[in-house]
Amino acid sequence: MIRLATEEDIPRIVELYRELALSTSQVELRRSPSSDDYRRVFAEICASPGHELLVAEYQGDIVGAMVLVIVPNLSHGACPWAVVENLVIDHRHRRRGFGRLLVDYAIARAKETGCYRIVLTSDKRRREAHRFYRAxxxxxxxxxxxLYF
Known part of the structure; x- marks a missing residue:
């Protein structure tokens, strides 16, 4: 099941994002955010128009997460565009359709909101993810x- 994330989901989402960062050998944290920091940022995401933090849930466990942003746009006939960011599936649940469910949701929302395109980025070393996106x-x-700061 794909649904909007809730505040109770934050610890599990953060776990998944750590897994994503490790898979690309990036330094995930340059500081140690507190639970309050995560809750504040979660509230900002929820309050931001066009932002959706989504989770894939299976048997009561969050097995994946993704951010979808619908971006207002003055070009391309004033049609918005969509971006998928921070898509991650728990390594124990990959190749079981959860990533496809999240991306299918994003594509449907992009079409529903009149977007002319949907984009995502993936670290160039993540060849398996590239095959998935092409499929x-x-x-x-x-x-x-x-450019990282």
């Missing part, structure tokens, strides 16, 4: 750049 119809048609 869902995504095309590696752009070259992305990042």
């Amino acid at each position: 869902l119809g995504f095309d590696a048609s752009a070259h992305g750049f990042r």
Whole structure:
């Protein structure tokens, strides 16, 4: 089941995001956020128009998470566009359809809100993820750049 995250889901979502960071060899935390920090940020996400923090739930456990953002836009006929970020599935539950459910939800929401495209980025070393995205119809048609602080 795909649903909007609740405040009670925060600890499990943070666990999943740590797993995602480790899979790309990035330093996940440069500081140690408190529970209050996570709750504050969660509230900001929930209050931000167009932002949805989603979870995939299976047998009462959160097995995946994703952020979907619908971005207002003045180009392309003033049509919005969508971005998927921080998509992660617990390594014990991969290849069981949960990632597809999350992405299918994102695509449906993007179409429903009139988006002209949906984009996502994936670390260039995550070849398995790239195969997954291609199988869902995504095309590696752009070259992305990042600047970390």
